[in-house]
Amino acid sequence: MTHARSPLAPAAFPTLPAIAGVTAHVARARYKSWDRCDLTFVALDPGTVVAGVTTQSRCPSPEVEWCRKALTLGSARALVVNAGNANAFTGNRGRAAVEAIAARAAGRLGCLPSDVFVASTGVIGVPLPIDKAEAGIDAALVAPPCTWEDAAAAISTTDTFTKGAVTTAIVDGRSVTLVGIIKGSGMIAPDMATMLGFIFTDAAIEPGFLQAALAEANRASFSCITVDSDTSTSDTVLAFATGQAGNAPLTASEDDGADAFRAALSDLCLQLAHLVVRDGEGATKFIEVAVTGAESDRSAHRVALSIANSPLVKTAIAGEDANWGRVVMAVGKAGEPAERDLLSIRFGDTQVATGGLAVEGYDEAPVTAHLKGSDIEIGVDLGLGEGRATVWTCDLTHGYISINADYRS
Amino acid sequence: MTHARSPLAPAAFPTLPAIAGVTAHVARARYKSWDRCDLTFVALDPGTVVAGVTTQSRCPSPEVEWCRKALTLGSARALVVNAGNANAFTGNRGRAAVEAIAARAAGRLGCLPSDVFVASTGVIGVPLPIDKAEAGIDAALVAPPCTWEDAAAAISTTDTFTKGAVTTAIVDGRSVTLVGIIKGSGMIAPDMATMLGFIFTDAAIEPGFLQAALAEANRASFSCITVDSDTSTSDTVLAFATGQAGNAPLTASEDDGADAFRAALSDLCLQLAHLVVRDGEGATKFIEVAVTGAESDRSAHRVALSIANSPLVKTAIAGEDANWGRVVMAVGKAGEPAERDLLSIRFGDTQVATGGLAVEGYDEAPVTAHLKGSDIEIGVDLGLGEGRATVWTCDLTHGYISINADYRS
Structure with missing residues (x-):
């Protein structure tokens, strides 16, 4: 099912720079009978920290529960995103699928399963097929690195255009870069849509401070958009910081560049949030x-x-x-x-x-x-x-x- | 603007009996450039008591404010309903229109203005023209009494069918009758729709007890329907009791027939509420x-x-x-x-x-x-x-x- 490109879409996907320590790959897991990449694997260098915000739904997906738990540890080595199946409301089989994905990725990268973040979007009520997910991860890892636009396309479902944005900030005398990709078209359309956003930066930042900055940015961006007042079981925004920009790690608001970083993160989140509204289902205004x-x-x-x-x-x-x-x-x-x-x-x-x-x-x-x-x-x-x-x-x-x-x- | 009759409409308007002490008239006030009756005047015999529930909106119409104040006195001699203009958000001019309507009706009937209840539905932001309202009241009073169906039609706006219902109860060994008419098509569509419901009974009942019974019935009926989640500035349900059935007045739950009356009122409210949903804008289910x-x-x-x-x-x-x-x-x-x-x-x-x-x-x-x-x-x-x-x-x-x-x- 394909809908015409939103009349509110930007002219083109923006030019997004690489982020040191981040390598994305995509593969065909074939979660649906389609011929497109639907599994995204983002490898993150050791030392990457992570922060996240997730849905307010009382019926969250097992992916959301997994991410919430993993976020308490604050470190990340991989992100796996599945498109075409939300794996929500699937009981123990859904939980098992998330654990299997984390185990497979951790085995391949030599990290802990809790360093692997998982997000899925698509139909509710159908357990994610573990065999397809595992084969998809294996295929992604032997595929060449992909562009940000490839990754933005692979996480999409009913989206009518791919969505990405970039900002920079000067922190401790160094330029740090923040890149984000996002998908979402209804605030939720639980069969196929859901808001998933992923932000990557080379800034060095303490995870607690990253979490505070993300929560602040979220309040003025993702929490301020609505397409249809419906709230997904799977909404997830994760921010990964590889620390490879070489700045002195940000730990608190008083640090040199902290305000600039927070402003850049807020700006990036707002850009991404607006892109979701611009792809609102049926939107013309x-x-x-x-x-x-x-x-x-x-x-x-x-x-x-x-x-x-x-x-x-x-x-x-x-x-x-x-x-x-x-x-x-x-x-x-x-x-x-x-x-x-x-x-x-x-x-x-x-x-x-x-x-x-x-x-x-x-x-x-x-x-x-x-x-x-x-x-x-x-x-x-x-x-x-x-x-x-x-x-x-x-x-x-x-x-x-x-x-x-x-x-x- | 006319829409096709809702596919969920009942086959026909029901046969509704007269209520002793209640006489309805309709007239053409011409609040819009249409050729239909748009002013309803219901004369109520001395001794009629009244109860009511109104919108939760923080921006209520002056009619709602007027009714709330008049309800504290508990007695009623007339009801005036205007269709085609909600008179909401019209400042002092809107308030003046309501006062003029009450004064005109009170003068004609020889009662207090506070015995006159007023409700209006239609476009927001345009003060109700006082001259048209006054001329309409005068015309209604010289018109012959009308049927319940005529009155249900005259209070309608975007409704695609007229709505009425009837129940009875045995109170103190006598049969009492409750008749209701209602209009509404969106939970609100502030240009032209709004839920207005009017209930008439010949039961003798103390106003405080009627209010309690109506509030109870409302909680399980009008408060349990939604077409589009939007709430009107003008929603009003009024229940008038003429006391002419000759039963010993109901004053409390322990009275003979009190449970039967409450059940009948609840049933009537639910019938009326369901009719509004069945005329929900665009509804097919x-x-x-x-x-x-x-x-x-x-x-x-x-x-x-x-x-x-x-x-x-x-x-x-x-x-x-x-x-x-x-x-x-x-x-x-x-x-x-x-x-x-x-x-x-x-x-x-x-x-x-x-x-x-x-x-x-x-x-x-x-x-x-x-x-x-x-x-x-x-x-x-x-x-x-x-x-x-x-x-x-x-x-x-x-x-x-x-x-x-x-x-x-």
Whole structure:
């Protein structure tokens, strides 16, 4: 099943540099009856540290449980990503598959199984076939190293374009590089999609500090996007740092370059998160929802997500309709402090409602022009306090229904 | 804008009896450029008591605020319902319109303005024109009494069929009758839809007890339906009791017939709530989601709503796809206690997953047959406790997108 490339896709996959200590390979494990690489094996030099964030789902995949446990040790030698089968909700057989993958990779590399990180994406409820996974790992290890674009393609499922990004930072007088690849098209479409993101850097960094920096970046990026309000059983973002840039290891915020590294990591995560929204199932508009004037940042975030998840707001944007009444509705239902008569709403740069009612005689021309574009801004000020948050989503179109209503049948 | 009658609609509007003390009239206020009755005036005999529940929205309409205040007094002489303009988010001008309507009706009937209940549904952000409302009230009062079906039609907006129901109960040796009419098509579509429900009974009942009975019935009916997870600024359900059945007034649960009345009211509310779901925008399937084995009823309710609101579950049902992986996902994201390995899922009467994995070799034939029908049951057992809840929703189809993406533009 292939869908047309998203109209919101960038012109091309970016040029991404190599990261010292990272070697990627891809192979055909044939998890589905397709002829494409669907297993990605990333070998990491000794000394690589790792941090990660995983799904909030109460029904996580065994891969997520494995990664959570391995993350407590903080070191990594390999990453194995399977596409076409999420291995979620598969009981003991699913757990056994993850253990077998880690054992196989560890045996080949001469490391501990706990140094092997595993992520899978695809259909739920079918145990990942161990024989295919093991053969895939063996094939990947004898294949020549691949490009980042090859790896980004091999981790994809319903994605309509491959996704990658790069940033740099100066740390301790040295340039460090951060590269990321990601897949995801619905926030989740559990048959075939899920958000998996992998970040690689040559920076030297203590794992606890990497974890803190990743958690901070996640809060303002992956936690601020929604396609359809559905949350995957398998969402995983892992950051690997090989330490080969030669900088003095970052251990705390006071270190030289720590702020630069955190800013670069946040920027990279935001780039990657936006790419997922731009590949939202059926998306024709990229929507930024900015909420200000809330009682707290947390409250602003919830109001923003209520707007971004509202089917009625999303269909209005699809219809290029400045339907601010639906924004009022979504603010009202969020369950957060809000005073109707203090509420202001803008589309793009045009204030359409303020002080609890429509701006009389506002100029509709710039609003109409803004909504005809592909990048839409909705601004809401609650007039209560200093809390603010921004989230990103896409519109809800016939394309979403077509993709998701006709899937397995 | 007219949409085809919902395929889930009942064959016909039911035969509803008169309620002693209640007289309805309809008129053309012409809130929109349409040629239909859009103002409903229900006159209630002296002695009528009232109870009500209203939207949880933090941005309620001035009608909702008016009703909340009037409900504290507990007596009613008139109900005025406007269709085509919700009068929400209209500041002082909206409040003035509600006050003018109450004053006009009170003047005509010789009662207090606080005895007049007002509800409006339609576009947000446009103050209700006072002159049209006043002329409409005057016209309604000189019009002959109308049928329940006429009134149900006059309160409708995007509804594709008129909705009414009836129940009876034996109270204090006398038969009392409860009639209800309702409108609603999206849980909300703020331009034109909203759930407004009105219940009339000849039972004699103390207002505090009527309020308690309505609140109880609401929890298991109107609070258990969702079309699109969006919550109206105007949702209102009012119950009026004229007391003309001649029973000894109900004042508490111990009274003769109190249980029968509460059961009848709950049944009526559930009938009305189901009718709203059956007119869900774009709906082709009526879906019951029953959750058992939760830690509490409240937790079960939240899990059930997470399933019922999931775009991916709803599109799967639209596609007649027994995609239980999406149900797992929706359980996982609900934020409520759940143990993946205790989870069981059924479609209709067929268990498809149990103990955290698919039932091996389950018979797909009855599942497929069930999903091809129009009434779908999804059962989820969490295996944790005794908490249970049932909610109702409809599928998510191209029809929903067509109705909502092309609305104002």
